[in-house]
Every structure is written in C-alpha cells, then in structure tokens.
Amino acid sequence: MDQDSEVVRSAVLTVTQLTKSIKTLLEGRFDGVSVEGEIFTFKRHTSGHLYFSLKDDSAQLTAVMFRAAASRIRFNVERGLRVVCTGRITVYEPQGNYQMVVDTMTVTGDGHLLLALEQLKQRLFHEGLFDPTHKKKLPLLPRRVGIVTSPTGAAIRDMLRILFDRFPVSVLLYPTAVQGQGAAAQIARGIAALDQRSDIDVIIIGRGGGSLEDLWAFNEEIVARAVFAAQKPIVSAVGHEVDFVISDFVADVRAPTPTGAAEMVVPRYDDLIDLLHDRQRRIERAMFQQLRELRREFQHAERRLSDPRRLLQTKLQRLDDLANRAESALRYRLLAHRSRLNRIEDTLRLVHPARQVQDSQRRLAHLQERLERAVRTSLSQASTRIQLAIQAIRALGPEQILHRGYAIVRRSLTDEIVRTFAALQPGDELDVTFAEGSAAVTVSTTGPEHRPPKGNRGTKSQRKQLSTAQNDNQGKLL
Structure with missing residues (x-):
C-alpha cells in the first residue's frame, strides 16, 4: 500500500x-x-x-x-x-x-465433449477408418478370446459367464483402467499386446454403462488407431445399446453390451452340433439329387433307343449294372462317412473342450471335402460311362450301319427281311433300302457267288438288282 x-x-x-x-x-x-x-x-x-x-x-x-x-x-x-x-x-x-x-x-x-467427439469422428471418417472394406469377419470357433477391460467391473464377470455357458473357450484378460486419466493409453497398449499373440483369434474391448465422460476413453484417438491397426478381429462392447463411442465405428463388429459381445464371439455347443447335422443332410440331398438326374438322363436315352432293343439288351443290362454298382458304392461311402461323423459327434459330446472341437471341426471339413470330391468323381465317372455306352449304342443303330455301305433287303409283298440267298427264287420281287433312298429289284438268279457272264450281264438297273440280292452279309446283319 x-x-x-x-x-x-x-x-x-x-x-x-x-x-x-x-x-x-x-x-x-x-x-x-x-x-x-x-x-x-x-x-x-x-x-x-x-x-x-x-x-x-x-x-x-x-x-x-x-x-x-x-x-x-x-x-x-x-x-x-x-x-x-x-x-x-x-x-x-x-x-x-x-x-x-x-x-x-x-x-x-456440456457440449464440449460432444463437440470434440463429432470433430474427431469426422476426421477419422475422412481418413477411412470407418470404411466397411476394412472390417474383418469373426472366426466360427476361436481357440482363445482376448479381453481388454477392467478386471473388477461387472462387464468381465458377465462376459466370462456367457462364454463358459455357451462353449468353454480359453480367455486371456489384459487388465486396464476404463475411465480416467491414462485409461485410453492403457487400452491401446492392451489391444496391441493381445494382437501380437498367435494364440488369440479375436479381441473384445469394452466396459459397462456410464455417462459420456465415463465412456470417454473409448472415444480417444489413440484407441481408435490401435483398433484400426490390429490384425485380429476387434469387437467393441462399450456401455449399453444406446451408447455409441468412436471405437464402435472403427471396430470390426459393434456389440450392444459386453454380454452381447460374448454371445457373438462363440457359438452355442448345441448350435454347433445342429450345424454339423445340417451340413450332413445337405451333402446327402446333393448326392441323391445327382443320382436322380443321372437316372433320368439314362431313362431318356433308353426311350430314344428303344427301336433296336434286341441289339441293345446286353448294353442296357450293362448300364443297369453300372448304375446299381455306382449307387451301391456311393451309399457305402456315405454310410462310412456318416459313421465317422457320428463318431466325431460322440467325441465332441464326451470331451467338450474347445481345442478338441476345433480339431474335430477341421477333420469334419476334410472329410466333407473328400466326400464331395468322391461324389463328384464317382458321378463324373458314371456319367462318362453312360455317355460312352450311348455313343456305342448310337454307332450300332440302323442308320449308322446303312451309311457305311450296307443295305436292307425286304420282300416287296410281305416286307419280310431277307437274310440269306437261300430264301430267294428267281423272279422274286424285292425292295432294297439304302442310307438315302431305296430301289425295287427282281431276282434273276441266286447262288453263293453267282455272277452273270460278261457278255450277258443285263442292263445297269438289272445288274444293281442282282448285286443287291446277292449281298448275303447285309441280310445277315440286319
């Protein structure tokens, strides 16, 4: 002063x-x-x-x-x-x-947090961190689940309860603070640490509900970039269903609650068994559908080739035998694979741990692949044999034989096929059918190798009729 x-x-x-x-x-x-x-x-x-x-x-x-x-x-x-x-x-x-x-x-x-949230959201959106093309799918049955959350909160208790109730899977917890000073940095370090482990298949980050400020650690840029950089699928489970944080937009999957996240990452044991049964039924339906299609094709080919039935009986019996053998072989393989699937299912029911179920699932996939490959191979071979038989049958058809220079000789009055010269007499009237067209002839002479003298061989038309009547091989064949 x-x-x-x-x-x-x-x-x-x-x-x-x-x-x-x-x-x-x-x-x-x-x-x-x-x-x-x-x-x-x-x-x-x-x-x-x-x-x-x-x-x-x-x-x-x-x-x-x-x-x-x-x-x-x-x-x-x-x-x-x-x-x-x-x-x-x-x-x-x-x-x-x-x-x-x-x-x-x-x-x-209280608008400063909302303003900061909106500004960060817009910036990360324009950088592409929310792009759906970066989203990774969750594994069907993870070997181990990593969780980044508080070790003392209700969220971890709820998630563990759901995980063990649905399917007993191994869990690795990375304990962190979920609110307050330094929480965001801890969460980011936890994500990076779990992402580097080869035994972790999926990571859950989350916490229970709270105010906007309580959930703010999951709105921090450091957490968003850690989620985006992770190679393993990330499930964001923060707060309640009405709560949205930045990590929800960057993560591969957003769960409405921590409990919902646990339900997403592992299937129920009973659902897995139902899935195995469904795949088995689908394989059976596909196989029998292929068999029905082949049988319909065969029957259609049989109807088209019904005229020369006497010549085709042996071929038809052979085709029936091949079809029955193919069907029996496929049924036998199906029963063998079904028995193996049942043994796998029994093992799953008795043992029940995640690792053995995963091994069984891989074996099942391998068996399914082998079964599908065997079915395809068998069906392809059966189809090939049927096609070859059809081609052989077509090659034996009357039209194909006529095109090779043969002819069919019938009596003009009775339409009876003449198979040997011994059935002919001079003066008999005959019809000769070629591949293209026909001719009417009259027998002048007959004999095993009869040919008229050089000086008296008749007209060109008469020579054609005589040559036709003497073609014993054609009569025998047709």
Missing part, C-alpha cells in the same frame, strides 16, 4: 511507472478468474501457442493460451465457438495492453 500511495501522490508518472502499477493491481486481484464469451479472432502460432479474443455484446478481451495448456484441449478451437476460459489477467508491458493468460478452455454447458 505504501508503494501505491507513493504512486498516487506523484505529480507526473512515466509510462513504465504507470504500466507497472496497473500490472501490479490487476495481476494481484484477477488470478484464477473464469470468463465466458465467444471467440472473435483466432490464430494458432507455429510454436503451438493460441492467440485469440473473447467478446460479448459490449466488450472484447485479448487472450493467449500457451502450448502446454493448448495441448490438453480435446476439441478444435475455431471462431464463433462459445467457451469458458479460466486463467489470470496480466499486463503486456511493451504494448500497454492487458490480456488473459488462459489455463483451461471448455465449451459452454
């Missing part, structure tokens, strides 16, 4: 003296003051310091926020934002201005 009184009594003060006096008065009385206003001007210096001004309807206040304090802000500072700044008033002597040195800045009301 003595110094203040001395200043007041002085008649003339220098600029420096007055500025120092004002600085002493202001800085002593306005330490830890909070001011609400709208950011009017704003500049972020390359050093990291923030220079801005606050205004209301009647006044403006210059302010500065140094880099250390500015690095703790969770949102992007911009013009027009209404904020509450807490700090101290100081006088900048070189210019004679007073300003506020800001230690903390928040958006007015």
